[in-house]
Amino acid sequence: MLKSTRSKEFAIESLLLAVSAVTVVILILISLFLFGEGAALFKDIPFLDFLTGKNWYPTSEPPIFGLLPLLLGTLLVTAGAIIIAVPLGIASAVFISEIAPPKVAEILKPIIEILAGVPSVVYGFFGLVVLIPRLQQLLDLPTGQTALAGSIMLGIMALPTIISISEDAISAVPDFLKEGSLALGATRWQTIYRVTVPAALSGISAAVMLGMGRAIGETMTVMMVTGNAAVIPGFPGGIFAPVKTMTATIALEMGEVPQGSEHYHALFAIGAVLFIITLLINLIAEAVKRKYRFKVGS
Amino acid sequence: MVTDTFAEGIETEITVMELNLWYGAKQALKDISVDIPKNSITAFIGPSGCGKSTFLRCFNRMNDLIKSCRVEGDVLVGEDNIYESNVDVVELRKRVGMVFQKPNPFPMSIYENIAYGPRIHGEKNKEKLNSIVEETLKAAALWDEVSDQLDSPALDLSGGQQQRLCIARTLAVKPEIILLDEPCSALDPISTSKIEDLLMELKKDYTIVIVTHNMQQAARVSDYTAYFLLGELTEFGETRQIFEMPREKSTEDYITGRFG
Numbered sequence A: 001m002l003k004s005t006r007s008k009e010f011a012i013e014s015l016l017l018a019v020s021a022v023t024v025v026i027l028i029l030i031s032l033f034l035f036g037e038g039a040a041l042f043k044d045i046p047f048l049d050f051l052t053g054k055n056w057y058p059t060s061e062p063p064i065f066g067l068l069p070l071l072l073g074t075l076l077v078t079a080g081a082i083i084i085a086v087p088l089g090i091a092s093a094v095f096i097s098e099i100a101p102p103k104v105a106e107i108l109k110p111i112i113e114i115l116a117g118v119p120s121v122v123y124g125f126f127g128l129v130v131l132i133p134r135l136q137q138l139l140d141l142p143t144g145q146t147a148l149a150g151s152i153m154l155g156i157m158a159l160p161t162i163i164s165i166s167e168d169a170i171s172a173v174p175d176f177l178k179e180g181s182l183a184l185g186a187t188r189w190q191t192i193y194r195v196t197v198p199a200a201l202s203g204i205s206a207a208v209m210l211g212m213g214r215a216i217g218e219t220m221t222v223m224m225v226t227g228n229a230a231v232i233p234g235f236p237g238g239i240f241a242p243v244k245t246m247t248a249t250i251a252l253e254m255g256e257v258p259q260g261s262e263h264y265h266a267l268f269a270i271g272a273v274l275f276i277i278t279l280l281i282n283l284i285a286e287a288v289k290r291k292y293r294f295k296v297g298s
Numbered sequence B: 001m002v003t004d005t006f007a008e009g010i011e012t013e014i015t016v017m018e019l020n021l022w023y024g025a026k027q028a029l030k031d032i033s034v035d036i037p038k039n040s041i042t043a044f045i046g047p048s049g050c051g052k053s054t055f056l057r058c059f060n061r062m063n064d065l066i067k068s069c070r071v072e073g074d075v076l077v078g079e080d081n082i083y084e085s086n087v088d089v090v091e092l093r094k095r096v097g098m099v100f101q102k103p104n105p106f107p108m109s110i111y112e113n114i115a116y117g118p119r120i121h122g123e124k125n126k127e128k129l130n131s132i133v134e135e136t137l138k139a140a141a142l143w144d145e146v147s148d149q150l151d152s153p154a155l156d157l158s159g160g161q162q163q164r165l166c167i168a169r170t171l172a173v174k175p176e177i178i179l180l181d182e183p184c185s186a187l188d189p190i191s192t193s194k195i196e197d198l199l200m201e202l203k204k205d206y207t208i209v210i211v212t213h214n215m216q217q218a219a220r221v222s223d224y225t226a227y228f229l230l231g232e233l234t235e236f237g238e239t240r241q242i243f244e245m246p247r248e249k250s251t252e253d254y255i256t257g258r259f260g
């Protein structure tokens, strides 16, 4: 009996180990493939020219592969999304964990999780049909397909991540800290913004980082609402003009390129840069989160 | 219930009249009346769960935070009935400070911890804040240990130092009364005796009420002792009388360690 339980345990453990090993191997293979295919571009074009090139004309003769318009497009749309999502996300998280009656919080939390599960094409469709015509009308623009539209949609999409992780961080602030503040005669609001939120700040920063990671990697929605014009966005006018992000570029152009062509390798190079950016963001988020765990543990 | 009437001339700081308290349907405090004298240390003793913390938290209305909690009866702090509907709880908690069982400094610097209270009550003057920080740290016998590291995190301090910081933080809003709920239960003997010395010093200027599980502590520091059992105030009087000649059998059993 004992022996069979033990051998069963051993079998399960081995299986789990094998599965995780396969996952790691797949991840390594994908990275190797991505970086290998991307690096092939730099046989013909110097890496710096690619990174700082101001023009993306992949089909001109000769083609020009400058990343800058796409990189800046991505950064602009993402920054906008963060500016929209962070205040809303933190406010919602504070509301859910500190202000809403428990019953209301219990209804809101699953709704927010459902929001995270809505397919991005649905968000894109909503943006296209509902948001874009209104933006165009409201701001009197030649087209509603703008960086702003992308920021708004990505902001909405990043909200569930930011809300649920911030909410965890805020709820994790121990009651004895809040009581300490209230006992000094602080009001509930003073306690929230001077003690509770600062104490949860590292967790909230991690939430923002992860939300940002999600926004940068998002493809379908941005492709549907940003107009996809590969020009370096001006500031601040570029917010109200079409842009093309790195993700949208890969998705839109991959279908048309001959395998092994320069253009093909350039798209992989974009993918590699994107991979590095999101990896960095996730690492920072992890580090911040760890710091926060130590703090609350003490 | 047995209450001593104090010797002539002793001023009362907190007057409790027929206080009853419920958590939901469960009654946690039963018909308590007591006068707590000014500029003295009053100890609350009694077995776990008898309502000491609950009673202490009536004096600064921390029980308001608990939804199921309902209070009947009157508590006067000085002349003011603090359970009247027009009472400003913020004002009350400025007058009646509280130190908790587990040291709970905010995750900020030592300086910011002390400045927190005065700041939320509107003090912005940097020099004023500096002098409050220095004064209260001195009053809490912590200044010599931390004066050169005011900007370092309060959580880096030892448990005993953290607890004295919490006392200093309470003093910074200039209360009249300080409530302490088992402030030494998480501390080593040396830290404990530092805090006891501190309390003896502070009672010149403040009225102190302390919940303690430690009979020696109650005997050492307090002037008056209240013994609670099952939500009732069984006996209250001068500490010497309670420890030497308790009127109630259960008080004697508890003090001598026969139960609790």
Ligand SMILES: Nc1ncnc2c1ncn2[C@@H]1O[C@H](COP(=O)(O)OP(=O)(O)O)[C@@H](O)[C@H]1O
Residues within 6 Å of the ligand: B023, B028, B046, B047, B048, B049, B050, B051, B052, B053, B054, B055, B066, B068
């Ligand atoms: N928040 C609460 N909700 C419900 N019951 C409580 C709460 N806090 C304390 N009680 C109950 O009230 C009684 C007195 O508790 P407490 O004042 O903490 O006792 P003590 O401090 O003397 O150990 C206990 O029976 C306890 O279970």
Ligand SMILES: [Mg+2]
Residues within 6 Å of the ligand: B052, B053, B054, B181, B211
């Ligand atoms: Mg207690």
